[in-house]
Amino acid sequence: MGQANIGAEAGGPAPPPVIAGSAAASRAGTGTGSGTGPGTGTGPGTGRGPGSGTGARSGTGSRRPRLTAWRRRRLAGWLFLTPAILYVLFAFALPIIYNVLLSFENTSPATIADITAPFAGLANYRFVLNDPTSRAAVVHTLEFTAGSLAGQFLIGFSLALLFTLRFPGRTLGRSLVIVPWLLPLLVTGVIFKFLFQLQGGAVNQLLLDIGIVHQPIDWLDDPHLALVTILLANIWLGVPFFTLLLYSALQDVPVEVKEAALMDGAGPWQRLRLVIVPIILPVIEVTFLLGFVFTVKVFDLVIALTEGGPANATQLITTWSYNLSFQQFSFGEGAALNNVLLVLAMICAPLYLFLSRGSLRQSAGAA
Numbered sequence: 001m002g003q004a005n006i007g008a009e010a011g012g013p014a015p016p017p018v019i020a021g022s023a024a025a026s027r028a029g030t031g032t033g034s035g036t037g038p039g040t041g042t043g044p045g046t047g048r049g050p051g052s053g054t055g056a057r058s059g060t061g062s063r064r065p066r067l068t069a070w071r072r073r074r075l076a077g078w079l080f081l082t083p084a085i086l087y088v089l090f091a092f093a094l095p096i097i098y099n100v101l102l103s104f105e106n107t108s109p110a111t112i113a114d115i116t117a118p119f120a121g122l123a124n125y126r127f128v129l130n131d132p133t134s135r136a137a138v139v140h141t142l143e144f145t146a147g148s149l150a151g152q153f154l155i156g157f158s159l160a161l162l163f164t165l166r167f168p169g170r171t172l173g174r175s176l177v178i179v180p181w182l183l184p185l186l187v188t189g190v191i192f193k194f195l196f197q198l199q200g201g202a203v204n205q206l207l208l209d210i211g212i213v214h215q216p217i218d219w220l221d222d223p224h225l226a227l228v229t230i231l232l233a234n235i236w237l238g239v240p241f242f243t244l245l246l247y248s249a250l251q252d253v254p255v256e257v258k259e260a261a262l263m264d265g266a267g268p269w270q271r272l273r274l275v276i277v278p279i280i281l282p283v284i285e286v287t288f289l290l291g292f293v294f295t296v297k298v299f300d301l302v303i304a305l306t307e308g309g310p311a312n313a314t315q316l317i318t319t320w321s322y323n324l325s326f327q328q329f330s331f332g333e334g335a336a337l338n339n340v341l342l343v344l345a346m347i348c349a350p351l352y353l354f355l356s357r358g359s360l361r362q363s364a365g366a367a
Contacts, residue, residue, distance in 0.1 A: 096342065102335040109329050117332075124336035133312050134337055137320040144231055144316060145295045151235035152291060153284075156242025161272075163243075164250050174247075178240045185237070189304020192233040196220055223313035226306050230314055233301055238294065242287060249283035250276070285355045293348055297341060317341055 103124050105117040128134045163174055180188065195202045196219035204216040219229045253276055261275045277284070299318040302308060308315040308323060315323070317340055325334030 099335045099338060099342070102332055103339055105332050107331040107335075112331060120332055124332040127333050128337050128340075131333075133315060133320060136312065137315045137317050137337070138340065140227060140314065141296060141316045141318075144227065144234070144298070145292060147231045148234045148238060148295045149288060149291050151231070152238035152242045153288070155235065155239045157246050159239070159243045160247035160250055163247050177243050180237050181240045185298075185300035186304050188233065188237060189301045192229070192236075193220065193305055196229050220306055221310050223311050226310060226314045230302055230305055233305065234295065234298060237301070238291060241291065241294070245283060245287045246280070249280040253279050282355065286352065289348060289352050289355060293345070296344060 102117075104120060104122075105111075106120040106123070107117040111117040159177060163170055183191075196204075198204065198216050198218045198221070201216070201219075203219070204213070207213045208216070217225065219225050257275060257279070258271060261271045266274065297318055298316065299322070302314055302316055302319050306314045308319045312320075317337060321334040321337040323334075324330045324337065
């Protein structure tokens with residue numbers, strides 16, 4: 001009191017009360033440390049000025065959980081993708097890369113265990129181009145694929161149209177049509193080998209009984225008939241694939257469109273050609289492309305029926321590359337021939353994505 005009275009008597013301003021300054025500081029901010037804003041007290045534990053304090057910290061804290069959750073979702077996505085990436089890497093990428101490298105090397109049984117072999121340049125590819133059997137294998141593969149696709153489509157589309165009609169036993173017929181798919185290819189090859197064998201074969205016996213032929217036909221040992229026999233067996237294998245896909249596509253044709261065409265006087269053939277086929281054309285294109293991929297790599301069926309014979313008349317790209325690699329031990333030449341299939345795969349993959357772009361867009365929109 002004495003000091004305050006002395007200051008007042010001397011005419012100087014009285015200092016602000018310490019208690020009032022501390023209370024204002026405590027109301028202005030709740031943080032620790034000294035502050036410099038308005039109303040800041042001079043005592044210990046004074047607060048921050050306006051615009052600072054817990055507001056800034058709460059904003060930073062609200063952004064951190066969102067960033068952490070995003071990173072967690074991204075990490076979880078990569079963790080789920082890791083098994084698929086490893087599978088593609090070890091089951092597809094590494095074998096393809098190794099096969100390409102092998103096609104440029106002079107590999108033999110003495111060097112196959114080594115990582116690298118003597119560089120051969122394009123010698124293996126020149127061999128494939130100049131070798132008559134390799135060229136014939138490519139031609140046989142194209143003929144076999146074209147004939148298989150034509151037969152599978154005609155029979156499969158006919159069965160798909162048949163199953164759209166209502167008749168007794170339709171459900172049973174749809175179930176039985178997938179039986180060829182349930183059998184392994186080697187089993188199918190053995191079955192057809194018994195069917196087409198020279199003595200006692202069911203096909204020869206049937207033809208003899210109805211009088212079409214007068215002596216048994218050597219289906220598997222005749223160079224002109226062996227490829228036809230394998231072609232018939234492969235058509236039987238591929239019919240279920242075409243039937244199921246085309247039948248599913250026919251179910252998506254709007255009933256109103258077919259009824260409108262019928263009211264306009266269109267006959268069955270006109271409705272099929274001008275109405276149904278244009279609607280299901282994208283499915284037909286994709287089915288043909290997938291059928292081409294499945295047919296061009298056929299191996300088990302040929303090995304079970306003819307093993308590429310007689311006189312290499314049924315050698316395909318797959319069987320002849322196997323023969324070069326694992327029977328003649330010309331690994332580089334077999335790899336070079338096998339790269340023809342790699343080129344076909346590189347052509348078919350983007351073509352498949354292009355043809356199925358509509359369904360991919362629909363899937364992306366639904367997601």
